[in-house]
Amino acid sequence: MQKRCLWYDTSPEPALPLAQLEGHDTCEVVVIGGGITGLSTALHLAEIGVSVTLIEAGDIPSGGSGRNVGFVNAGLWIPPEDIVNALGKADGERVNTLLGDAPAEVFSLIERYDIDCNATRTGTLHLAHNRQGEKELARRVEQFQRRGAPVELLEDDLCHQHVGTQRIKKALLDRRAGTINPTSYTRGLARAAHGLGVKMHTQTPATGVIRQGDDWQVMTPKGSVKASRVVLATNAYTDSDWNQVRRHFFAGHYFQVASPPLPDKVAGDILPGKQGAWDTRTVLSSIRRDAHGRLLLGSLGKGEGKPLSYIRCWANRVQQYYFPQLGKIDWQYTWTGRIAFTPDNTCRLFEPAPGIVAVTGYNGRGVTTGTVVGKGFARYLTCGDDALLPMPIRSHSPIKAKSLWAAGYESGFTLYHTGQCLRLLA
Structure with a gap:
């Protein structure tokens, strides 16, 4: 079993050859973070003629945007009435409407820019x-x-x-929903944004943001970008102390495994409609097939740092429980992505300072929510109207005891998986 992300190896969309920022640049909007949110923001701004520079600390993608399950889901994890109870009727139904339509936004971009990401739209x-x-x-x-x-x-x-x-x-x-190869989708957004004139730089972490008159200067190791507005789209991969996004989520993880391609005569009865699936377990298991017939299983928790024998034991247990007809599988891939969690399971949109917008807390729904937030940010930054965002931009108190939240979640996930491996849980 390789500790490697399957989506990178099977992406039909190639990576863009992008370089590190060296020197100084000026634009109208600088986007920090080259995942789905940042790329959607840059793309929608470029469509209306706004000059954008996007910087990414790693490659595109290197974080959760390319490492997730690839579900194009509608709504949040929690059901509609729970959202209304948490946010109030007006804001709750706004979330339900905009994120209910979010898969259509994703598939619209895929079609408009001919993104080759093995998309299925069968639910x-x-x-x-x-x-x-x-x-x-x-x-x-x-x-x-x-x-x-x-x-x-x-x-x-x-x-x-x-x-x-x-x-x-x-x-x-x-x-309403479907599946994609998330690496391909992210690379396709990058290709589309780059084609519309967005300046993009990889291996370019932001090291700080400084106020200069009416503008902001984003500092990087070998240069800087000056702009009147800044988008913080770093989400779960926010590590720098200067970045206020770090205060508004606690980190969680999601690991996956993938089988070799399975012929239809062996596995053709498993998800024959190509839907992605997940169960109602306390610590859920996800199930899907990729474009080449592989079986992918996943669950909440960190696979990194755990022995491969542990990951293999968990995967065997879930596969044998649901699909004993497959016999023994020699799992080929395993990888982990990071998730930004919030205590109330809803995302946070806020303005750390005038001219800077930020978002975090997708709680595992980044493909669709990130796409919609990017479109909403583009509208807000150009018109001052936040109606296309799933919820209003407002102030939020930093999350207290983040490390305890993160440790509690991870401990619970590990204990649950151990119970599955020991057959104490089904």
Whole structure:
């Protein structure tokens, strides 16, 4: 098993040959962070003629934008009514509407810029792993359908046909959603933005932001960029103390494994409609197939630093539970991405200073939320209107005891997976 991200090796979209920033540049907007949020912001600004320079500390992609599961999901992890209860009716329904339409935004960009990212648009499946999960899915279906969303509850034989396992009796099919190769999608956004004139530099971390009159100067190891507005799109990969985004999330992780390509005669009954799936476990398991027929499993927690034997044991346990017909699998890949969590499971949009906008806390929904936030930032920076953002820009108190939150989450994930490996949990 290789400790390597599958998406990098199988991306149809090649990486752009970009260089480190050297010297000094001037533009209207500088974007810090070359993931989905930063690239969507830059692309939507470039579409309306705004000059943009984007800097990325690593390559594009190097963080969670290229390492996630590749689900193009609608909404947040929590159901619509929970969002309304957390944010109030007006803001909650705003989130439900804009993020409910978020998959359409992703697929629109894919089509408009001919991004080759193995996109499927056949929906996603939320799997009820026990009776309590079945009740939860029924609750979600009622709430989604009341808002006109194209979702349905698949039961018994119809459910088995869609998923390919007898373990699951009910599943929520959300037809708004789909899957992608996330590395390809991110590279495609970069190609599109670059083609519209966005200046882009990799291996260029921002080392600080300094006020200069009415403008901001973003410092880098070998140069700087001067602009009137700055976008902080570093999210879960924010490491620098000067960057206020760091105060507004606690880090979590998500690990995945991938099999070799499996022929249809062996695995053709598993997710035959190409939907991505995840279950209702306390610590969820994700399941999908890639464009080459591989089986991918994933879960919350850090795979890095754990023995490969531990990762393999967990993967075998989940695969044998759901898909015993596959026999023994020789897993080929494993990798981990970082997630920005918040205590209330909703993202934070804020202005650390006049002319600077920031976002964090996608809680595992970065593909769609990042795309929508980028479009909303472009509108806000040019018109002062935040109506296209999933929630208003407002002040937030920094998260207290971040290290305790992060340690508690990771400890809980590890304990749960250990229970699965020891067969104490199904």
